[in-house]
Each structure stands twice: as structure tokens, then as C-alpha cells.
Amino acid sequence: xxxxxxxxxxxxxxxxxxxxxxxxxxxxxxxxxxxxxxxxxxxxxxxxxxxxxxxxxxxxxxxxxxxxxxxxxxxxxxxxxxxxxxxxxxxxxxxxxxxxxxxxxxxxxxx
Amino acid sequence: xxxxxxxxxxxxxxxxxxxxxxxxxxxxxxxxxxxxxxxxxxxxxxxxxxxxxxxxxxxxxxxxxxxxxxxxxxxxxxxxxxxxxxxxxxxxxxxxxxxxxxxxxxxxxxxxxx
Numbered sequence: 001x002x003x004x005x006x007x008x009x010x011x012x013x014x015x016x017x018x019x020x021x022x023x024x025x026x027x028x029x030x031x032x033x034x035x036x037x038x039x040x041x042x043x044x045x046x047x048x049x050x051x052x053x054x055x056x057x058x059x060x061x062x063x064x065x066x067x068x069x070x071x072x073x074x075x076x077x078x079x080x081x082x083x084x085x086x087x088x089x090x091x092x093x094x095x096x097x098x099x100x101x102x103x104x105x106x107x108x109x110x111x
Numbered sequence: 112x113x114x115x116x117x118x119x120x121x122x123x124x125x126x127x128x129x130x131x132x133x134x135x136x137x138x139x140x141x142x143x144x145x146x147x148x149x150x151x152x153x154x155x156x157x158x159x160x161x162x163x164x165x166x167x168x169x170x171x172x173x174x175x176x177x178x179x180x181x182x183x184x185x186x187x188x189x190x191x192x193x194x195x196x197x198x199x200x201x202x203x204x205x206x207x208x209x210x211x212x213x214x215x216x217x218x219x220x221x222x223x224x225x
């Protein structure tokens with residue numbers, strides 16, 4: 001596809017469950033970012049991949065959050081034992097050199 | 112502590128007039144600044160950027176001004192159009208430190224009234 005694609009667009013899950021959010025970056029982009037946006041806030045950095053490796057995971061809030069990018073393209077953000085406070089829009093972006101292109105986001109609701 | 116601050120959560124402007132959105136930053140390592148626009152249920156889309164070696168960058172109706180000594184940048188939209196109504200995010204990064212992730216402000220919701 002031409003842009004960054006995120007699936008699902010919406011996810012409702014029960015507290016305590018495990019969820020996976022997927023991101024398909026723009027072809028050829030080696031840098032991939034995950035952000036989280038809560039209501040009334042700007043996107044908050046979670047983790048950054050350069051190729052297959054996590055170059056910076058300092059934004060992950062705790063060890064329930066984990067992300068992988070095994071082949072340097074598609075990335076999956078994994079959240080274990082979800083809590084109501086995890087409810088937010090999770091944004092993925094891929095980057096050429098200086099500009100990040102965002103997907104439409106996955107709205108996660110933990111009930 | 113917020114490294115990128117957008118102190119106005121909202122702004123209303125009449126169609127045809129100038130919209131000025133402001134952004135302040137605290138990290139002196141930031142050397143690249145961007146503005147993103149976001150419509151509901153969509154991801155942010157890139158609008159315009161400026162490197163710290165410049166103090167102005169213009170693209171059509173959009174101009175970004177950077178005042179490094181004040182650690183302040185602003186986005187000017189002129190003339191404003193109803194389709195410009197959206198949330199605008201200021202973002203910053205440090206390219207000289209190895210392409211660090213973008214740090215975003217909280218956004219300013221612009222409403223352009225016809």
C-alpha cells in the first residue's frame with residue numbers, strides 16, 4: 001500500500017486480556033515508531049525500531065508492553081494483562097529521513 | 112516535564128483571516144521542528160517543517176517561524192479556510208543526536224468559522 005496501515009482500526013477487549021496491534025509501514029522505510037495518544041493529549045512516544053532492532057524503547061510504560069519487528073517491516077505491539085488505563089489510540093509511523101508518516105491508528109478500549 | 116508545549120488548547124479564527132499557532136520547547140538539543148495536522152479518526156499528517164539553521168519556511172498558505180533564542184516556533188496560516196479546522200501538533204526532534212523520535216505537544220484545536 002501507499003501509506004502506513006494499522007489493524008485493527010478498533011479493538012475492544014476485557015480487562016486482563018492480551019491484545020496485539022499490527023502496523024504495516026511504508027515499503028522501504030527502515031524506521032518505525034509506536035506512539036500512544038490519550039484524549040486531549042499529543043502523541044506520546046512508546047518505542048522506535050531501526051530495522052529489526054528496537055533502537056529506543058524508553059517510552060514503554062511498563063513490562064506489560066512489548067513490540068517486535070522480526071523482519072524489519074511489519075511490527076506488532078503486544079499488551080499483556082490489559083488495564084482500563086491502556087485505553088487510547090495507538091499510532092504507528094514510519095520514517096524516511098526527516099519526516100514521519102502516520103497510520104490512522106488503532107483505538108483500543110479496555111472494558 | 113513537557114519538552115514541547117502548546118499552551119493554547121483551542122483557537123477560533125474567521126475565514127480569510129490569519130491563524131497563528133504557537134509552540135515552545137525546552138530542550139536545546141532539538142534541531143528539527145515539524146507541524147502535523149490531525150482530523151478526527153485519522154492519523155496525524157505532515158504539514159511543514161523547519162530546520163534550526165533557518166528561521167522561516169514557507170509552503171503556500173503555511174509559514175513556520177523559528178526563534179531559537181526564545182525556543183519558540185509558530186505556524187501561520189493565511190488566509191484561513193474552513194477545511195483548515197483540525198488539531199495541529201507541534202513536534203521536535205534532534206537529528207544531530209541520531210534521528211531521535213519526535214516529541215509532540217498536546218495540540219491546538221483550530222476552528223475556522225465561515
